[in-house]
Amino acid sequence: MGPEQKSICPATIEMLKKAGTDGIQTAFERSGDLRPCPIGSQGTCCKICAMGPCRITAKKKDEQEEPLGVCGANTSTIAARNFLRMIASGAASHSDHGRVVAEVFNEVAQGHGNGYEIKDEKKLYQVAMDFGLDIENKSAAELAKEVGKLALQEFGKQDGQLTFIQRAPEKRQALWKDFGVIPRGVDREIVESLHRTHMGVDQDYKNIIKHGTRTSLADGWGGSMIATELQDIMFGTPYPxxxxxxxxxxxxxxxxxxxxxxxxxxxxxxxxxxxxxxxxxxxxxxxxxxxxxxxxxxxxxxxxxxxxxxxxxxxxxxxxxxxxxxxxxxxxxxxxxxxxxxxxxxxxxxxxxxxxxxxxxxxxxxxxxxxxxxxxxxxxxxxxxxxxxxxRKVKPHIPKDEVDLVAGFSHETVNYLLGGLFRASYKPLNDNIINGRIRGVAGVVGCNNPRVVHDNAHVTLVKELIANDVLVLQTGCSAMATAKAGLLVPEAAAKFAGPGLAEVCETVGIPPVIHMGSCVDNSRILMAATALVKEGGLGEDISDLPVAGAAPEWMSEKAVAIGHYFVSSGVYTVFGVSWPTLGSEELTNYLFDSIGKDLGGKWAYEPDPEKMAQMMINHIDEKRKALGIDKARERVLYDMDMRRELETQ
Amino acid sequence: MSKIICSAAIRGAHKIVDRAEVKWKEAMDKWGAKQEVGFPNTGYYLPIIYGMLGIGVSNLGDMEKVLKKCRSIMPEPVREEVHLPYLAPALDAGMATLFAEELLEAIRMLEEPDFYTKQEEPAGDNIWLGPADDVTLRRRGIEFVDGTAPGFAAILGSVPDDETAAKIARELQEKSLYIFMGGQHNGKCFAQQLVNSNIQIGWPTRLVSFGPDTSAAVFALGFATRAAMAFGGVEPGNYRRILLYNKDRVFAFVLAFGTVTDEWYANAAGAINFGFPVIADTPIPEVLPTGICTYEHVVSNVPYDEIVNRAAEVRGLKVTVSDVPVPVSYGPAFEGERIRKEDLHAEFGGSVSQACELVTMKELDDVEDGKVEVIGPDIDELEAGSSLPLGVVVEVAGRKMQEDFEPILERQIHHFVNYAEGVMHIGQRDIAWYRIGTSAYERGLRIKHIGEILHAKLHQDFGTIFDKLQVKLYTREEDVKEIVAQARGIYATRDARIEGMTDEDTDPFYSCTLCQSFAPSHVCMVSPERTGLCGAYNWLDCKAANQIDPNGPNQPVKKGRLIDEKYGEWEGINEFVKKASRGKIEGFTFYSILERPMTTCGCCECVAAVLPMCNGFMTVNREFQDMTPCGMKFTTLAGTVGGGQSTPGFVGHSKYYICQRKFMKAEDGILRLVWMPTSLKEEIKDRFNKRAEEVGVPDLLDRIADETVGLTEEEILPFLEEKDHPALKLDPLF
Amino acid sequence: MSDNFEKKENYAGEHVDVLGATYEEGKPTGKGIGRWAHKLEDKDDILYYLRTAERYWYGQEGEKS
Missing domain, CATH: 3.40.50.2030 (Rossmann fold)
Known part of the structure; x- marks a missing residue:
């Protein structure tokens, strides 16, 4: 397979050719040379004790007995434990990042910034309000000290709940509470994940996944969100x-x-x-x-x-x-x-x-x-x-490819952009979702994976979504893939987006694909989704929204953690490449279907980006139907009595 | 398409802000920072700036912070390629535009004090009125509150010919909208086009010619801003609430007639912040997605014959046009229209003949609903400009009808007749005066139409209290004479009945929470001896209103146990007030200014204030615009005590209440009244003198100081001493 | 780019002046031109904004509008 078949990115193809000439081996070649382990990739290789590793294949049709590991663990338990460990590792990565940020933040708050500073007072007040601090009477410097201390404590907290959980829509919080998955402290949930997946502990796949939910929430609404927020305070909240x-x-x-x-x-x-x-x-x-x-x-x-x-x-x-x-x-x-x-x-x-x-x-x-x-x-x-x-040993050979992009869309900036300083609001977005100009919103995130054509799934999926009037929010390497394809510029709206989405983009002056930041910044997408709920007209929970998520070229454990906190927050989430629980039909069915009854969101897997887009659009359409916004509405004209009824806030 | 619009708006905003900066520097050089500036007779400074930023600009020096704010919110121009998002920056630029234009207009008024007439109507050749003062704001703004006016159309530019202008204006008037006009296109102004068409412009006809420049837009939006503060109780600086109040309550829109320049776009961006969309006659780009406005933001290329309906639809405005069978336009917008002598076809009453109105109750069988009889000659038989006597007798019947409701229905005649285009009505009872203009006559208006109007409108608004209504219109002198004699007897009986009612003998009182959707904690209580502070509702009105709408804002409230007779406080009233104010007000007294006085909303006719040095109090009516001895103008006073608060030492009240027996009874009533404006004295003198006689000081009115005596306590005290004002001998107030 | 009026046909087939593109040439330049939060000048401004514009989390009177 030549470089042209490995990527859709011209600079990548050019450099792969140079790599060939220079005799350099890259991940692209290695992935061709090294087939993924078929048992491991479907989640049923158990290597948590020395009785194994037990590589279990799924029960064949003609087999009577369920295949088991030495300890008797079945495929559901094994795949669920592996899945939870992926979540735990992903959550640990984001959260340890968050912890480093919190430590630096504390240094700054104590006045040992040495180059760092409290750059964004507004964000400081936001977080201080989340922590319930007396913002009226305390100076920014005092608040920073307290925020730093409290933020760091979130990691080691043993009971109660993570502070940012309260940012979620009320109905979502109630669901988590009733289901028993509100995270107590970041570290605690991760440690417990490792404990539960030790040999001979948690062996009920639903219970294992339930803790996966709790751990992933400790990432999305915990470690990741802390990282994003404290980074914003120190380095500034992004703007266009x-x-x-x-x-x-x-x-x-x-x-x-x-x-x-x-x-x-x-x-x-x-x-x-x-x-x-x-x-x-x-x-x-x-x-x-x-x-x-x-x-x-x-x-x-x-x-x-x-x-x-x-x-x-x-x-x-x-x-x-x-x-x-x-x-x-x-x-x-x-x-x-x-x-x-x-x-x-x-x-x-x-x-x-x-x-x-x-x-x-x-x-x-x-x-x-x-x-x-x-x-x-x-x-x-x-x-x-x-x-x-x-x-430098040789004359550099640099591809010419460089593409413009507009980034900097924090959820606060989106709020501002939709109404200006005096009328900032998500209302225009909600309105245009309700009136159908925008069909729905998709979060497309995640990595690259040399097992699929580099950038292809990202770009194909996102193009398909925007062509169908779905506004796309992006982070991470996925955003870079579409940026390279020219989708992150305002001009892309007229070129690639459906007429409704294009019209809204033209009105606001935004690209049809919105870059919200790094992978910890997926927390920004959670916040944007929450704003959509709270603005009103689109249901009462994230799971009511016409939204969907995807990581079409995922490879890291962090992606699994992110995916799971999206599912746990009520979002239908589709992964590409491969799916790490296929070795257990029971667990896979749970994750792809009945987990929806517990969490409102569910997983799906589809390597073909066009089919993936269709699945997401179908889901969005179902949600639109459930909300009763699938049909055009009549214009309401207001008389005096109706105007008196209007809530003025 | 809106990239073009946002780019132009931002560009236009830069020009305007730059111009304001240059102008301001020039003005500073010429007059210095201390030079006072402002719009005439307003407590809201430069209202958009005051409302949005909370900055009260009262001198040139104050403008610096506003310009600084403009600079800080002004965005960069939009770039051709990979531009950054522009909607929000353009909206911000729109607000900066409005701030800058207010500064420019204020500087203009400093440079050319007579540029605007500063009245409700054109003066001589000058058709430009400039910003509304607070009297106009209150009087007209209240119509936005009670729904008489659903909003306004802000017109920029001009249309190709005067007839089209006249047609559009009439269509807007028929929808009861105010029409605010500014700017020009092709060297022509819409307002001038109306004048050319011989249409009466000015506030009374809702055709408000603000100014010749685009910047006159700030007078319209400033009016909207003040409405939110005055009637919505929104505090200055709470910009978001002010804007949303307008989006939800004031159904206004911009009509852009002619070439849309970048400065127009800048103003439009400002208007869109208020939720006011733009409808243009030229094919400019459109902005259809919703969000900031209720529906579309910019709609263009609309033909003149569709533009008014299209605008109403875009704004989401439902106008219920009353179906009144008259051959002329009909609606509140025509109420303030005058008929000049040279336009007169016929008149009844006034100084030339006798006219009289009477609503009277009959048995059901004696009334044939909808019957209108003209008894005597009609106006066809008259030479243009002549007169006839007129007796208007409205006979109503119905199971719920009571004699008490007769005067309430009768009072409506004035408004309902006036709503007809080309008909003028002044006065009431036996001093009524009707004029019918030539054009109305030419379009077929006859005397019977007065009856038909009354039948249709009274049924529409008061249909629940009567079942049948017929009208007799007498035009023979002998008949009218007879009716006048009969009517005078009835008037006297009625007056005696309401005058004879006392608070002691009456239960229940009535609440009025009509203003609560605009002043949320305000609760008015109306008793026979304390008329509502807006002057519009007495106890009988409230009773009738309750009959018409039992779940409406006027509820009967049982007085309950008397807590204090002197102060006028009852347990049942207090309980109701606490509940109706959602716990904000624990209760209040009816007859005291010092001891927990009744709450005041922004609609009060007068505000009384204690003058400690004089051992009494003053009162000032809304129309009086100068300083008063308490150190505050009316607008400041209304701002201080309005908004549903109870402020000891101050209370809002109606003009009528001054001569009622319970007026500040706890503090010895009118005997303590030491100052009021001459205009108020003149207005109430007959009733006042009668009341003065009752309290044993018949010449009290002459002993009360007014603005000709002084505007401070120090100035009026010697006068009071000289006149031996009774207040000086009463017990000390404190 | 300065005023750039074009003749366009309106609903009645008449040619009227319509302002066209007035963009600044090229791409955005200059540091921080997309910045907006600086428009909130002091703590009061910021807190007011948080409680109104960012009412979803910091509003005092509920979430809507």
Whole structure:
């Protein structure tokens, strides 16, 4: 299979060709060489004890006995335990990210910011109000101290409920309470996940999944949301911003620093340090036209959203960025960083610099990011990159592809954009969903996966959705895929969107596909969905909304955690690529169907993006019907008595 | 398509804000920061700025913060490629436009004090009225509150010919809308086109010619902003509530006639913030998705013969046009129309002949519903400009009808007759005066139509209290004379009956919560000896209103145990008030200004205030615009005590109440009244003198100070001493 | 781009002036031009905005409108 069959992204294809010429192996090749384990991929390989590993295949039609592991665990238990462990790992990743942010936040609040600051007072008040603090009489500085302390406590809380749970629609909270899945503390739920999935503990698949629900909620409405909110306070809540995406953003005559990973804590400082005169001078001295910072994965999304820093590419382009030969340093923190970067970098002059004590890579240079000396750390890293600029071995080969995109859509910004300062509201969105111009809203998120054609599922799915008047909210690598395809610019509305959606986009001036940030920023989508509910006219719970979610090219455990907190929040969620419980029909049926009775949302699996789009649209149409908004409504004209009845708020 | 609109709006807004900045700097150089500025006779400063930002601009220096705010909310222009979202920035720019234009208009009034007539009507050649003052706001705004006017059409520009203008104006008037006009197109103004068509413009006919420039839009939106504050009880600075109040309550829209410039778009963006959509006659881009407005935001290319109906539909306005069988237009918009002598076909009453109105109850069998008889010559037989006597006798019958309701129905004659285009009605009872204009006559209006109007309208509004109604219209002198004599007897009996009612002997009293949808904690209580503070509702009116609509805003309230006779406080009343104010008001007294006085809403006719130095109190009526001895103008007073609060030392009341026996009885009533404006004195003097006689000081009115004596306590005290005003000898108030 | 009037045909087939595109050339430039929260100038402004515009979570009088 040639490069053209592996990706729909021209820059990726070009670099894959160069990789071939340069003799570099990438994930694209390895995925061809290494078939996924058939038992593992369907969720029925149990390796939690030394009686196994037990690789169980699903019961065949002619078999009498249910196949069991050595301990007697059936496929449902095994697949459910594996599924819960994926959720736990995903939730742990987002939450540990959140914890780091909370720790830095506390430093800042205590006055040891050293370059960080409380940048967004508004967001500080928001969070302070969530925590029930006396915002009227306390200064921002005092509130920051208390917010920092309370936010950090969310991780270690043992009882009660996570604070941000109360942000959800009331009916949703009641459902969680009745079902018994309100998370107590972030760490507690994750620890309990690992306990329950130890050999011989929880062996009732529904009970296991139920804790998956609780753990995932501790992610979406907990760790992830804390990360998003505290990052916003320190670095600013995103607002609309123009930038560029794809490998073409790497510049041959500049010092190229690619930040990769997930946390903005370091990358924010790198962006700031680039402005340092000493650093600028050094770059000049080394013969560069300046320093060019670009990002990969969610670190990229974080600094894109807040500073408009260009995106070099998504997950599967991390190796390819180095293959341009123009990357002077790739600075990584945590999550989704391929170990292969080390060997790819070794073939060029690129320095791979690890910065998190949690994430070292053999062969990479480790320059630990010191949180209380952030600017110094950042400068040291930049100097390393600049010093490396003259070491380029060959003339860089950088694809020309760079595409415009408009990002920066926090849920607060969407609220503002729909009505302006004086009339900010989700009402216009609700109205246009009700009147059918917008059919529904879809969240399309997640990773890349070399088991499917790179970016293809994202782009095909999203194009299909917007063509059917479904407004798409995106985060993560998925947003980058569609951005590269030119869907994240306002002009895309007229070109790709259905007439109703296009008309609304034209009115507001937005793209039909809305980039809401990194993968922890899926919490923003939860908030936007909540706003839709609370605005009124679309039911009383997220599960009443004409919305659906998807991760068509997912690969990480984080994606499973996200997917499950969407399902647990009432959203119909479709995954592509493969599905990790297919080894158990019983569990799969539960997740795809009857879990809906418990949570309002449910899972689905469909690797074909066009079919996936149809499933989502069908779901949206069903919800529209249930809401009674599937037919055109008559215009209501108001007389005086009716006007008196109108609630003025 | 709205990229074009938002881009233009933002561009236009920049021009306007820039202009305001330049103008302001010039004005500062010329007059300095301390120079007072403002719109005439208003307590709302520059009202949009005051309402939205909570900034009261009273001098040039105050404008600086407003300009700073404009700058801070002004967005960048829209870019050709990969533009950032523009709707919200354009809406913000629209608000900045309105702020800047208010500044520009205020500076203009400083530079050219006589640019606007500052009256309700054109003066001489000057047709531009400028912003409404608070008297007009109250008088007209209340019509938005009670539904008499559903909203307004803000017209920018002009139409190709005067006839079309006249036709559109009449159509809007027929929908009872106010028509606010500003700006020009092709060098022509819509208001001038109406004048050319010989149409009477001004507030009385709801054809309000605000100003010749686009910036006159701020007078319309400023009116809307003030309505929310005055009637909605929204506090200044609560911009969101003000805007939503307008979206939900004031059904207004913009009609853009002619070339839509970027400055028009900027103003339109401001209007859209209020939920007021734009309907244009040119093929500009449309903005159809809903959200900020109830339905579409911009609708364009609408032909003139469809534009009024289309506008109402876009705004979501349902207008129930009363089906009155007259050959002329009919609706409240025509109430204020005058018939000048040269336009006169016929008149009845006034100084030239005798006219008289009487509503009287009959047995069911004696009334044939819908029968209208003209007894005597009709106006066909008259030369233009001549007169006839007229006796209008309305006979009603019905199981629920009571004699008490006769005067209530009778009072409606004035409004209902006046609603007919080309008919003017002044006065009531035996001093009624009718004029019928030439054009109405030419369109076929005859005397019988007066009867038909009364039959249709009285049935429509009061149909629940009677079953049958017939009208006799007498035009022979001998008949009219007879009717007048009979009517005078009836008037005297009626007056004696209501005058004879006392609070002590009457139970229940009536509540009035008509204004509650606009002043949520306000509860009026009406007793025979304390008429409602708006002057519109006495005890009998309330009783009748309750009969008409038993679940309506007027409820009978049993007085319950008497708590204090002097102050006028009853247990049953207090319980009701507490409940009806949703716990905000624990109760109040009827007859005191000092001891938990009754709450006041924004509709009061007068406000009384204690003057400690004079050991008495003053009262001031809404029409009086100057300073008063309590240190506040009426508008400030109304702002202080209005909104449903009970404010010791201040109370709102009706003009009628001043001469009622229970007027501030707890504090010795009119004997304490030390100051009131001459206009009020003049208006109530007959009843006042009668009451003064009752309290033993027949010349009391002459001993009361007014604005000719002084506008401060210090100024009036020597006068009171000289006149030996009784208040000075009463026990100290405190 | 300055005023850019075009002649367009209206419902009656007459040619009337209609303002066309008035966009600034090119793409957005300049740092922070999409920023809006700075329009809330002080704590009172912010808290008012939170309680009204962001009433879904911070409103004092319920969620709607």
């Amino acid at each position: 911003i123009l930038s560029k995406v794809n490998l073409g953003v790497i510049k041959s005559n500049m010092v190229n620093v690619i930040v990769h990973g997930h946390e903005p804590v370091l990358s924010e400082m790198i962006v700031q340090a680039c402005q340092d005169p000493e650093i600028k001078a050094l770059a000049e001295e080394k013969g560069a036209d300046g320093i060019n910072v670009a990002g990969i994965c969610c670190t990229a999304n974080e600094i894109l959203m807040r500073h408009g820093i260009p995106l070099a590419g998504n997950f599967l382009q991390q190796e390819l960025a180095i293959i341009t030969g123009a990357v002077d340093a790739m600075v990584v923190d945590v999550q989704c960083i391929m170990q292969s970067l080390s060997s790819v970098a070794a073939c060029y002059h690129t320095k791979l610099i690890t910065t998190s004590p949690r994430a070292k890579i053999a062969g990479a240079q480790h320059m630990e990011f010191i949180e209380h000396e952030p600017l110094e750390s950042a400068k040291a890293i930049l100097k390393e990159a600049i010093e490396n600029f003259p070491n």
